[in-house]
Amino acid sequence: MGRAEERRARQGGHRAAPRRRRPTPDPAPTDPTGIGPAGGKPPRRLIRRIFTWKKILGTFFGFCLLLVLGFIGLYLYVDIPEGNAAARQQSNVYKFSDGTVLARDGKTNREIVDLSKVPRKVQLTFVAAENKSFYHDPGVDLKGTARGLINTLSGKGKQGGSTITQQYVKNYYLDQDQTVTRKLKELVISLKVERETSKDDILAGYINTSYYGRGAYGIQAAAQAYYHIDAQKLSVRQGAYLAALLQAPSQYDWAVATPAGKRLVTERWNYVLDNMVEEGWLPKAKRAAMHFPRPKEPKGAPGLGGQKGYLVELANQQLEQQLMAQQGLTQSQAENAVVHKGWTITLNVDRKKQAALERAVKTQLTSRLDKKKRKVDGAIQAGAVSVDPRTGRIVALYGGKNYYEHYFDNATRRDYQPASTFKPVILAAALDGAATTQDGTRINADTLYDGTSRRPVVDHGSRVGFAPPNEDDVNYGKIAVQQAMNKSVNSVFAQMGVDVGMDKVMNTAGRLGMDTKGMQAVPAQTLGSMGASPVEMAGIYATFANHGHKVTPTVIKAAENRGRPVPVPDPLGGQVISRTTADTVTSVLTGVVDDGTAKTSVADNPLRDGQQVAGKTGTSDENKSAWFTGYTPDLVTSVGLFGEDLKTQAHVSMTGATGLIAPPGRINGGGYPAQIWAAYTFGVTDKASFDLDTVQGAAVEPTRTPTWTPTTPTRTPSRTPSSAPPTSPTPSKSPSRTPSQTPSQTPSETPSQTPTSRPPTTPATEDPVDPAAPDTGLGLER
Structure with missing residues (x-):
C-alpha cells in the first residue's frame, strides 16, 4: 500500500494494513558446544576477536623487542677473544692405508x-x-x-x-x-x-x-x-x-x-x-x-x-669437496678449513702397490729419457692411477717425476685427450640403449661396419661433415665391431656414435663418471677429443669391471680433526649401465689385449702367466698424448703419457722421445703406457678370470675361422676397399662369427705392423725402436 492510500485510510477512520514480513528460517542446529552450526566452522567474528590487528602488531613488536634484547645481551656477553691465527x-698428518705415516705437511x-x-x-x-x-x-x-x-x-x-x-x-x-x-x-x-x-x-x-x-x-x-x-x-x-x-x-x-x-x-x-x-x-x-x-x-x-x-694434494682436494658438500662451505672456506688445520687423514693407498707403480714408471719409461740428448725427452710427462673396482679405493698414484719439479699432478689433469680409450664408452652407449644401425641392424660385437678410412659419416643419408682417417689411412672394408675395437678403427666408431646418437653417447659418458659439463655432443668426440684425466678414465673402466655399478675413485679412507671424524662418501654407487652391457664391453676389450693394439706389450708379456686382461689403447692427435687403461678382475689402472713444454705448459708432440726412429717414431698407447701397465699390474695381482654375464665378445667366443675374409687393407684412402661381402646373411646374430680370435686373418697384418723391438720387459738397447710399432697412427686413435 502506498503512502497516499494510507493517508486516505486514516482520514476515513481505518487503519492501514500492516506490511507483510518475510518469514525467517528456522535456526540451524548447533553443535553441543554451542560455538556455531553443527559440523560447520566457527563464526568469523570469533576469529576476528582472536586475531586482531592490535594483537598481531603487539606480537610482532614483542618479538622484535626480544631479538633486540637478545642481541644486546649477546653483545655484552661476547668479548673479543685472543686472536692468533x-x-x-x-700440521696435517697423512697415512698409508696400513697406518704408517706418509707425510706431514x-x-x-x-x-x-x-x-x-x-x-x-x-x-x-x-x-x-x-x-x-x-x-x-x-x-x-x-x-x-x-x-x-x-x-x-x-x-x-x-x-x-x-x-x-x-x-x-x-x-x-x-x-x-x-x-x-x-x-x-x-x-x-x-x-x-x-x-x-x-x-x-x-x-x-x-x-x-x-x-x-x-x-x-x-x-x-x-x-x-x-x-x-x-x-x-x-x-x-x-x-x-x-x-x-x-x-x-x-x-x-x-x-x-x-x-x-x-x-x-x-x-x-x-x-x-x-x-x-x-x-x-x-x-x-x-x-x-x-x-x-x-x-x-x-x-x-x-x-x-x-x-x-701429489697424494697429499689429492687428499686435500677430496676432503675439501666433502666439506663443501656436507657443511655447505665455499671453496675458499673449505681450503681454509683443511690446510694446516691439524687433520689426520688416512689414505687408501697401499704402500707395496705405490712402490710397484713408481718402479714400473722408472724402469719402463723415465730411465730411458735423456733431455740432454733429445729435447723432446724433457717434455714427456707420465700420470697413472690404480683403483680397486670392488671398493673404489685408489691404491696407487703416479703424479709426475717429482712434486718439486712438476707441481701439476698428471694423474688428475684433464687438459689432454683420452683418444681411443673413449671408444668403449660409445660401445656401452650402443649396447645399453639397444641401438641399431641406420639400416635397422642391432649393434653388438658382431655387427659389420664399413672400415674405410676417411669414410664420410652419414645420418640417414645426409653427411654430417665428419670423415676421420684411420691410423695410417688403413682401409679395413667390412669389419665387425669386435675387430674394429681390437684395431681401433676410427671410421667405424665415428659412424657408430651417430647411429647411437651423440647426445646419448655423452649422457652415458657422464653416467660412467666423465665430467661432461660444457662438452658438445658432436661426432668428433668419438675420437676422444675432449679432455679427461687418468682418474676419470680409471673410474669409467672400474665401472665396467664392477659390472655396471658406478665407481668413483677415492683416495681418502678416513679423516678426523681433533677427534671428530668426517664421514667419507661410499665410492660405490648404483647401477648406471646394465650388467650385461658392462660385461660385454669387458669381453670385447679382452680382444684388444689378445689380438689388437695391446698384444705386444700386454698379451705377449712373459709376466702375464695366463692372467685375463681387458683394456684399450689410445694415441691422440699429433701424438700429444698416449694412453693404456686396462684391468684385471681385481685392479684397474689408467696410464697416460703427455707431451708438455715445461716453460710454456703448451701441449707438444712426443714423437721421437727415447730415441724412437722406426717410422713414424710415435709413442703409442700400446707402447710405453701399456708396458708400464703390464710391469706394474702383473707384479701385484693374482691370476683370476672375469665373471661375465654375456654371450658376446672375445672373452666368451670360441676361436674359429670367420665366414668372410677381408683383404689386406690398402693405405691409399682414395681406393675402394676390395674386401668381399660376408657370405653369412646375418653375421650379427651369432657371437661366434666375430673374426677377432684369429689374428692372422685380420686386416691388421701388414708389414708395417710387425713389431721390431724386444719384449717390453727387456731393458732398452742400442736399437731405440718403439716396442709397440703396431699401435701407430695419424694421431687419431689407438
Missing part, C-alpha cells in the same frame, strides 16, 4: 708484513675485490649475515656475503665452522673490532691472515709463491690477481687451473680492476693498458718430494 695452524708458510710495506694501490685491489664500501661501512653486512643465518638454519649451507672485517674476524679470531653460534659471534666481534681498531689495521690483518693457495698464508708468502718477489714489489696487476685468488685459491691457481678455472680467474681479475676504475682509484687509460700477469711456476712444499705431494 698462526697458533691455530697445525710441514711448517705453515706465513710471514706478517706491515701494511706500509704493501703498495697503496695493491691494498686497494683487495678492497675492490671484496668490499668496495670498506672505508665507510660499519664493518658488517647485516643483509648478508641474515641471509647466511637463514641458509644455515634451513640447511642450505653457503653463507651470504660478508665484509672484509667479518672475513678478518673469521680468519683471526674464529674458525670456518658453519653454525648459527659462530655466525652470531662473527657479527658481534666484527662490530666491536670496528669500534676499537682502525680500518688500516683491519685491512692489514685481513691480507696477512688469508689463505692464497700453494700453502701460502698472508700476502708476503703469496707474493713469493706466485711471483717470487716480496709484497712491497707487487704491481697493481699482480695484486689484483692475488686478490682474485681469495675466492677460490686452488681453482684459480694458474699453474693447475682447468680452462674454466683460468677463464673465471681472468674474469675476476678484470672485475677487480674495473671496480678500482669505478671507485676512482685507478686511471681508466692505465687500466686499459694492463695485461694479465701470469704467475710463476710453483715450488713444492718441504717434505712433500717424490709422489708424496
